[in-house]
Amino acid sequence: MAVGSEPPQLLKQKLLYHGRKFNFEVSRLRLPNRAEGEWECIRHPGGAVAVPVTEDGKLVLVKQYRFAAQGRLIEFPAGTIEPDEDPATTVEREIQEETGYRAHRWRKVGKFFVAPGYSDEVIHVFLAQDLEKLETPPPQDHDEDIETILMTPQELEQAILEGEPVDSKSISSLLLVRPFL
CATH class of the missing domain: 3.90.79.10 (Nucleoside Triphosphate Pyrophosphohydrolase)
Structure with missing residues (x-):
């Protein structure tokens, strides 16, 4: 399998803010290389x-x-x-x-x-x-x-x-x- 073709594994997800136009959540992921970390994301309907x-x-x-x-x-x-x-x-x-x-x-x-680094x-x-x-x-x-x-x-x-x-x-x-x- 090519590097980067395997998706990360979602370990935990927490909704921190539920708003009128968007939500803000933090997800803990395990990457294909086994490294773990947290990613913040604004969830927007588009x-x-x-x-x-x-x-x-x-x-x-x-x-x-x-x-x-x-x-x-x-x-x-x-x-x-x-x-x-x-x-x-x-x-x-x-x-x-x-x-x-x-x-x-x-x-x-x-x-x-719009900004895929955080949304x-x-x-x-x-x-x-x-x-x-x-x-x-x-x-x-x-x-x-x-x-x-x-x-x-x-x-x-x-x-x-x-x-x-x-x-x-x-x-x-x-x-x-x-x-x-």
Whole structure:
């Protein structure tokens, strides 16, 4: 058997925190080389992100206050997957709530781990096209502070290179949709 192909053995698992969006646990594992240790992990249901593109090629983004970052970040609209919910349903809801747009054409372009060193969160990325601005968008969540902005792909890339506060899921998502823009 190749090195690393045998999974570690779970010896003990302890839930330290049960939260609204994620859980935090510590697991004791025995590795295939017989070494033992503890690993901390944030267990997250995953998320879905939309990369909305207008007919004239502009990206629909949001500027959103993020407590952990202590500021407003430029992001694509996204949300946490609810229990028993398909990522496509999540992203359709979030684009409407966060931007006031509805997409009539969707393409799943990929997925990625956010931070596999300490979390199992996976983000599903969708390209959203054939947009319609809703006359009456659904209300935003009560705990969100969001402003919708439009940027060309080049403007977003320049903002990233200049160090403007753009979150990593949006940077990764832009890379995944680039061939379709």
